[in-house]
Amino acid sequence: MKYDKIELPYSYNALEPYIDEETIRIHYTKHLQAYVDKLNKALEGYEKFTNGKTLEEILSNISKIPKSIRQTVINQGGGVANHNLYFSILSPYPKKYPEGKLLKEINKAFGTLDNLKEEINNVSINQFGSGYGWLVRDKHGKLKVLNTLNQNTPLSCGFTPILTIDIWEHAYYLKYKNLRAEYVKNIWNIINWEKVEELYK
Numbered sequence: 397m398k399y400d401k402i403e404l405p406y407s408y409n410a411l412e413p414y415i416d417e418e419t420i421r422i423h424y425t426k427h428l429q430a431y432v433d434k435l436n437k438a439l440e441g442y443e444k445f446t447n448g449k450t451l452e453e454i455l456s457n458i459s460k461i462p463k464s465i466r467q468t469v470i471n472q473g474g475g476v477a478n479h480n481l482y483f484s485i486l487s488p489y490p491k492k493y494p495e496g497k498l499l500k501e502i503n504k505a506f507g508t509l510d511n512l513k514e515e516i517n518n519v520s521i522n523q524f525g526s527g528y529g530w531l532v533r534d535k536h537g538k539l540k541v542l543n544t545l546n547q548n549t550p551l552s553c554g555f556t557p558i559l560t561i562d563i564w565e566h567a568y569y570l571k572y573k574n575l576r577a578e579y580v581k582n583i584w585n586i587i588n589w590e591k592v593e594e595l596y597k
């Protein structure tokens with residue numbers, strides 16, 4: 397079984413002006429593709445550990461992967477899963493506000509949607525080095541904001557990620573240079589709550 401990147405659900409320039417065409421093109425066709433290729437290469441010969449399993453299942457049970465390739469799977473497999481989530485929750489025509497059960501849980505955990513955004517912005521801006529800011533749910537449906545380093549995924553800690561902001565410099569540097577906070581603030585214009593609701597369910 398080969399793992400792959402998602403089909404990009406919009407064109408490279410569709411997220412402008414918030415994320416520029418060149419950034420999306422390089423991020424998707426070069427960075428994400430490199431994670432895909434290195435993951436599949438690392439898994440060659442280890443099919444009995446991956447057969448029939450989704451990448452999310454593998455990362456959720458990472459201790460089942462042999463030690464000799466485990467860190468590579470965390471890095472490269474996380475790179476594939478995290479980017480696939482990131483690209484899938486962005487949209488040029490986003491649903492601007494969450495509704496229903498998700499909104500109820502957001503209000504319960506954070507008070508308001510604006511508080512939630514502020515909390516994700518803070519963990520994203522303050523993440524030292526490369527990583528991600530996340531909104532995740534636990535197995536009872538409770539929401540939590542957290543950040544991770546490098547390509548580590550909340551899947552490996554028992555959480556289901558439903559929203560993520562890639563805060564590696566490659567995600568924003570061409571347009572925003574050192575201004576990570578500007579990128580993080582602007583990305584809310586293209587986060588599609590319809591997709592986040594779907595993932596929450």
Ligand SMILES: [Fe+2]
Nearest residue numbers: 427562564567
């Ligand atoms: Fe990235």
